[in-house]
Amino acid sequence: MTSPIEPAEAPPASESASESAPGSLAAPRSLSGHLHHYRWDLDKTYLRTEFDTFRDLVRTFRQRADEKQVVPGARTLLRELLHPDTVLAPRRVTFISGSPRQMRKVLTERLRLDGIEPVEFILKPNLENLLKLRIRAVRGQVGYKLEALLRSRIHADRVEEVLFGDDAEHDAYIYSLYGDLIAGRIGADRLLDILVACRVYTRDIDRILTLQDTLRPAQGSVRRIIIHLDRRSPVRRFLDYGARVVPVFNYFQASLVLFGDGQLPGRSLLHVLEALKDEGYTPTRIANSVQDLMRRGFLSPVLFARVEAELDAAGQTLGRPPSAFLEASREALELVHVRERPTPPWIEDVDYLALVGSGRFKPPRLREKVLQFLE
Amino acid sequence: MRSAAEHTRTTILVDVTHGLDAGHEALEGAALASLNLDTPLCVVGDEPRITRALQEIPHDAELLRVIHAEDAEHGGGLRTTLEHAAALPCSTVVTAAARYRVLQDARDILPLLPGVTRPALAAVYPTVRLRGERDDPFALLLDVGAQLDSTAPVLLEHAILGAVYARLISENETPRVALLANTSQEDAIPPRLAEAAALLAEAAGERFTFAGLTDGSRILLGDADVVVSDGYSGELLIRTIEGFAATAEQLLARAGKRFRWRMGVSMLGGGIEALRELTDWQNYGGAPLLGLARPVITLQSGARRRAFVNAARLAAKIDRLDVQRALDDATRDTPR
Numbered sequence: 001m002t003s004p005i006e007p008a009e010a011p012p013a014s015e016s017a018s019e020s021a022p023g024s025l026a027a028p029r030s031l032s033g034h035l036h037h038y039r040w041d042l043d044k045t046y047l048r049t050e051f052d053t054f055r056d057l058v059r060t061f062r063q064r065a066d067e068k069q070v071v072p073g074a075r076t077l078l079r080e081l082l083h084p085d086t087v088l089a090p091r092r093v094t095f096i097s098g099s100p101r102q103m104r105k106v107l108t109e110r111l112r113l114d115g116i117e118p119v120e121f122i123l124k125p126n127l128e129n130l131l132k133l134r135i136r137a138v139r140g141q142v143g144y145k146l147e148a149l150l151r152s153r154i155h156a157d158r159v160e161e162v163l164f165g166d167d168a169e170h171d172a173y174i175y176s177l178y179g180d181l182i183a184g185r186i187g188a189d190r191l192l193d194i195l196v197a198c199r200v201y202t203r204d205i206d207r208i209l210t211l212q213d214t215l216r217p218a219q220g221s222v223r224r225i226i227i228h229l230d231r232r233s234p235v236r237r238f239l240d241y242g243a244r245v246v247p248v249f250n251y252f253q254a255s256l257v258l259f260g261d262g263q264l265p266g267r268s269l270l271h272v273l274e275a276l277k278d279e280g281y282t283p284t285r286i287a288n289s290v291q292d293l294m295r296r297g298f299l300s301p302v303l304f305a306r307v308e309a310e311l312d313a314a315g316q317t318l319g320r321p322p323s324a325f326l327e328a329s330r331e332a333l334e335l336v337h338v339r340e341r342p343t344p345p346w347i348e349d350v351d352y353l354a355l356v357g358s359g360r361f362k363p364p365r366l367r368e369k370v371l372q373f374l375e
Numbered sequence: 376m377r378s379a380a381e382h383t384r385t386t387i388l389v390d391v392t393h394g395l396d397a398g399h400e401a402l403e404g405a406a407l408a409s410l411n412l413d414t415p416l417c418v419v420g421d422e423p424r425i426t427r428a429l430q431e432i433p434h435d436a437e438l439l440r441v442i443h444a445e446d447a448e449h450g451g452g453l454r455t456t457l458e459h460a461a462a463l464p465c466s467t468v469v470t471a472a473a474r475y476r477v478l479q480d481a482r483d484i485l486p487l488l489p490g491v492t493r494p495a496l497a498a499v500y501p502t503v504r505l506r507g508e509r510d511d512p513f514a515l516l517l518d519v520g521a522q523l524d525s526t527a528p529v530l531l532e533h534a535i536l537g538a539v540y541a542r543l544i545s546e547n548e549t550p551r552v553a554l555l556a557n558t559s560q561e562d563a564i565p566p567r568l569a570e571a572a573a574l575l576a577e578a579a580g581e582r583f584t585f586a587g588l589t590d591g592s593r594i595l596l597g598d599a600d601v602v603v604s605d606g607y608s609g610e611l612l613i614r615t616i617e618g619f620a621a622t623a624e625q626l627l628a629r630a631g632k633r634f635r636w637r638m639g640v641s642m643l644g645g646g647i648e649a650l651r652e653l654t655d656w657q658n659y660g661g662a663p664l665l666g667l668a669r670p671v672i673t674l675q676s677g678a679r680r681r682a683f684v685n686a687a688r689l690a691a692k693i694d695r696l697d698v699q700r701a702l703d704d705a706t707r708d709t710p711r
Contacts, residue, residue: 231433232410232433232434232435233433234429234430234431234432234433234434235429235430236430236431239430249435249436249437250437281437284415284440285415285437285438286437287440288415288436288437288438288439288440289436289437291436291440291441292436292439295422295426295441296426296430332440335440335441335442335443336422336441336443337421337422337423337443337445
């Protein structure tokens, strides 16, 4: 079943009343009562982390805070989402990562260097799991992340969440399941079946079911799930979750979607664009990703016209018009035959049990296969 | 070779309306190349179909642009690809369309290099002898079908194109160029070839050495790094070499019928596999059409995605080594 749920509308500018620092605990509720909660995964979503081999793991563990690389555009996007000047409603950020707790100090320092202060920073008790021989819990993410998401929810009547993850593990699955749980679309029996199918330990299942019990109907909602395609997985892997899940190749694509959702002003688009440019992105490369988003139906010609106008205006104000990018984008879009694409459907009854059994559930190792093949 | 400062990366235009599975192998090849090469790629074909197909294929959308081709199902893809190449100063075309179509449309749409009167289709083939700084086992044969009948000055033109290409791609500073003939006896060859041999001997110098005439029996030994021929004989020869490799493959399959043979083949497994890799044309990167204002790499209609990836790699190499400029410079100076 599909239903045309509209993306969250931006509240009027007059309602942007927050005066608090980005990510601070004490931000007040806006007049609209909406509170925006951004939940980020860390590795491969915010940080460029490699942990495919043992050597990668050791190197990651030994890196200093200033040696850790941020995914291009991620820091700027997050700062723009939390920026006091661009706040349309109170905003918070939480990090939930599969990294071990022993890395807290260095990771917190990395975020501090980036000027980001999360409300909560949850890390995985990997050592504890290992010592208790809970091997499935060391590797698995479903039980750990779902519990962390439920536990660290901000308990307010009107919370809108945007979740950021990547394609290395099961972020789209977990986030989508979480979104449906808090929307009251999944009952305890069904959740139990799903968690058993995901091979979550019984004790963890009990805790998750207890947390589910505390949910009140329609308490908050997950408006978007942004999946960074770090491994360049085929986007087909995410179609089963509907339009709420948007796989992106870079954070300018994410910015465009969030701009369309009313989460970001035009000026922020310019900042993310410039951040990518600083990382060596050419106008053509970004224009190609704009074309990709439009071909997949996440960017309409009408929305792109707004993007053009906003970017142009912001560029004029700041004295840095992004003319090369706009020209490249127009050219890329001209090459596409049919620009207007139906928006992908919003799916309310994701078949989580069937997904666990499907090949698409497994994190891809395709890129590695590709590299092997090419060698 | 260009310096880093003046280097402009090529755009590789891949025609995905031709080849196996209605161009799907070409699309998969381009998608794989986008993950491995840091070079912009454009796939040309029916855009809605490409977008649907790309959803299932790992690719990098930042490097892969889609260009819609009207009438893609009826061959429009090749013309659209060539038209975009004509409009893009730094671009390379990769296609698995029928070679006669490629030759016809490329000649219609792309200008020739100023010093070239006839383009040449070049093919690489493995030889016994290794060459260049990287011990390259491949020699170059041209023309393999672009001009069925070539005059002596055209054969000279092609010798220069081949020599420049071999010098850069095989890192072979002074390639040995030979003329394909029915015999290596100078008094037993047609007058046209004798005239061409005289022109080549006169033009030889810094750019290449003239290795004289070569007949079919010497080709695979690799006495020459570049073999020049008219398109008719060249195509005949390259097809024979490809057919020989395919026949050897079938003969090998027959070995499975007898236990002792099977054991022998199994023991030689590693060597046979290496030989198979060497003779598999999907590894070569296609046949470049030389002498046009843009490089055009043609692939056989049965090319699989690996062949397209290798063709894209070859395109990137042609750009990196600035082969087009070298071809242009060399042919401008050709004595007429």
